[in-house]
Amino acid sequence: MRVAQAPKLDHSLAVTVDVVLFTIWEKKLAVLLVRRIKDPFSGVWALPGGFVRKDESVDEAALRELQEETSVSRVYLEQLYTFGDPDRDPRGRIITVSYYALINWENFQLRAKADTSEAKWFPVQKLPKPAFDHREIIRYALERLQHKVNYTTICFQLLPKEFTLSELQQAYEIILHQKLDKRNFRKKMIQLHILKDTGGMKTDGGPQRPAKLYSFTDVRVVKLQEKGIIVPF
Amino acid sequence: MRVAQAPKLDHSLAVTVDVVLFTIWEKKLAVLLVRRIKDPFSGVWALPGGFVRKDESVDEAALRELQEETSVSRVYLEQLYTFGDPDRDPRGRIITVSYYALINWENFQLRAKADTSEAKWFPVQKLPKPAFDHREIIRYALERLQHKVNYTTICFQLLPKEFTLSELQQAYEIILHQKLDKRNFRKKMIQLHILKDTGGMKTDGGPQRPAKLYSFTDVRVVKLQEKGIIVPF
DNA sequence: ACAAAAGTGTTGAGAGTACACCCATGC
DNA sequence: GCATGGGTGTACTCTCAACACTTTTGT
Numbered sequence: 001m002r003v004a005q006a007p008k009l010d011h012s013l014a015v016t017v018d019v020v021l022f023t024i025w026e027k028k029l030a031v032l033l034v035r036r037i038k039d040p041f042s043g044v045w046a047l048p049g050g051f052v053r054k055d056e057s058v059d060e061a062a063l064r065e066l067q068e069e070t071s072v073s074r075v076y077l078e079q080l081y082t083f084g085d086p087d088r089d090p091r092g093r094i095i096t097v098s099y100y101a102l103i104n105w106e107n108f109q110l111r112a113k114a115d116t117s118e119a120k121w122f123p124v125q126k127l128p129k130p131a132f133d134h135r136e137i138i139r140y141a142l143e144r145l146q147h148k149v150n151y152t153t154i155c156f157q158l159l160p161k162e163f164t165l166s167e168l169q170q171a172y173e174i175i176l177h178q179k180l181d182k183r184n185f186r187k188k189m190i191q192l193h194i195l196k197d198t199g200g201m202k203t204d205g206g207p208q209r210p211a212k213l214y215s216f217t218d219v220r221v222v223k224l225q226e227k228g229i230i231v232p233f
Numbered sequence: 234m235r236v237a238q239a240p241k242l243d244h245s246l247a248v249t250v251d252v253v254l255f256t257i258w259e260k261k262l263a264v265l266l267v268r269r270i271k272d273p274f275s276g277v278w279a280l281p282g283g284f285v286r287k288d289e290s291v292d293e294a295a296l297r298e299l300q301e302e303t304s305v306s307r308v309y310l311e312q313l314y315t316f317g318d319p320d321r322d323p324r325g326r327i328i329t330v331s332y333y334a335l336i337n338w339e340n341f342q343l344r345a346k347a348d349t350s351e352a353k354w355f356p357v358q359k360l361p362k363p364a365f366d367h368r369e370i371i372r373y374a375l376e377r378l379q380h381k382v383n384y385t386t387i388c389f390q391l392l393p394k395e396f397t398l399s400e401l402q403q404a405y406e407i408i409l410h411q412k413l414d415k416r417n418f419r420k421k422m423i424q425l426h427i428l429k430d431t432g433g434m435k436t437d438g439g440p441q442r443p444a445k446l447y448s449f450t451d452v453r454v455v456k457l458q459e460k461g462i463i464v465p466f
Numbered sequence: 467a468c469a470a471a472a473g474t475g476t477t478g479a480g481a482g483t484a485c486a487c488c489c490a491t492g493c
Numbered sequence: 494g495c496a497t498g499g500g501t502g503t504a505c506t507c508t509c510a511a512c513a514c515t516t517t518t519g520t
Contacts, residue, residue, distance in 0.1 A: 084292065
């Protein structure tokens with residue numbers, strides 16, 4: 001029931017999407033930034049993103065921009081917040097819908113792209129000064145991620161299919177930026193019934209006891225309880 | 234540092250804001266809807282909202298639309314989610330940034346407005362079929378509100394300056410749609426140290442013992458703890 | 467044999483939950 | 494004096510938090 005009836009005044013604005021892509025890289029939580037080569041911010045690091053096209057949904061635009069930059073196919077992608085200050089972009093009135101995404105470092109590959117000279121991971125603790133209001137967007141994304149690991153299984157998106165309990169704990173410690181008690185962590189994870197013992201063992205060549213490998217019982221990100229899996233805020 | 238350099242292609246889209254305004258009205262949680270009079274949805278109930286102008290932020294647009302409809306000055310207003318499906322609006326490609334807002338029924342007054350014939354409160358349990366994807370937006374807003382009353386002081390925005398503990402409990406019960414234990418509720422509220430005994434008493438003319446009047450120690454919406462003020466989900 | 471990470475239980479404190487009766491007032 | 498909502502305390506349960514030693518492997 002599409003009807004040809006445009007609004008009387010011209011209300012159109014430019015809308016972009018920006019994606020905060022997280023991974024765990026060298027035992028740090030890292031964000032992908034790309035170096036811009038065209039506009040006034042040429043040379044400056046910024047979040048991957050671009051304009052929303054007329055024929056695609058905003059979600060589709062975010063996914064497309066992510067795929068143009070990286071070659072990932074299956075990622076967890078969630079809308080964050082819409083930033084709409086008239087002065088946020090010096091090129092003009094541009095509203096941006098921000099997203100954040102999580103990938104497992106191991107099945108990831110950067111893709112060469114025409115309008116970005118370079119893409120690079122930066123630990124969230126050591127970001128360069130980014131373009132626009134992108135620092136604020138990253139801060140917002142980090143906050144959301146830290147909250148969400150507490151009551152959902154979102155953390156699993158950062159891990160490979162099979163992993164040890166120590167690796168899982170390390171992921172939580174990296175995201176939350178704090179040490180956790182090993183016994184309490186394992187007890188909690190096991191009683192949640194979200195882990196499956198694969199039967200396999202991981203021997204990483206080091207001189208230590210091999211660790212059991214686990215996988216998740218549910219591929220989706222599921223909500224657990226409000227109380228917090230790990231840390232009460 | 235505004236620079237005159239528009240994007241090469243025309244990427245502009247129409248952007249609207251839509252506001253889910255909640256209040257507690259006749260012991261029910263209610264949402265304000267307005268009857269549209271212009272477009273293909275003429276006669277249909279919809280959320281108050283309108284186009285974002287070029288010189289205002291998205292937040293300002295939401296506040297402006299709210300003030301055009303009601304004459305409230307101080308409201309709690311929070312961005313919800315951005316809906317950007319290409320087919321969500323039959324008039325064309327329109328992206329909407331949704332907000333929700335809370336007001337106290339008592340200091341509220343509807344305002345007559347040119348392009349809406351009528352505005353009316355509807356209990357969230359008995360909504361008419363609204364225009365566009367507004368039912369989804371309302372569902373989303375309700376979910377957010379129900380979560381947020383649990384770990385913030387957001388509920389206070391629905392109450393007058395001074396109120397009794399029973400009124401506060403009733404507000405929680407209405408929002409969460411469940412009965413709460415009187416003694417546990419009062420114990421919890423008092424131990425949070427967010428209430429101030431005003432010294433006043435409320436005698437509402439009924440044949441019962443007068444109730445103590447309380448106010449909040451902090452006007453802002455503050456975050457308490459993750460664990461849930463009242464009900465763990 | 468030793469270094470390094472894996473794996474494993476118990477106890478005490480605090481918070482949550484369930485539950486019933488007296489009080490002050492208007493009519 | 495009675496009907497109506499206001500106001501109050503305790504006991505049980507469960508979850509959270511703190512804490513240290515044995516096991517298995519590679520070198």
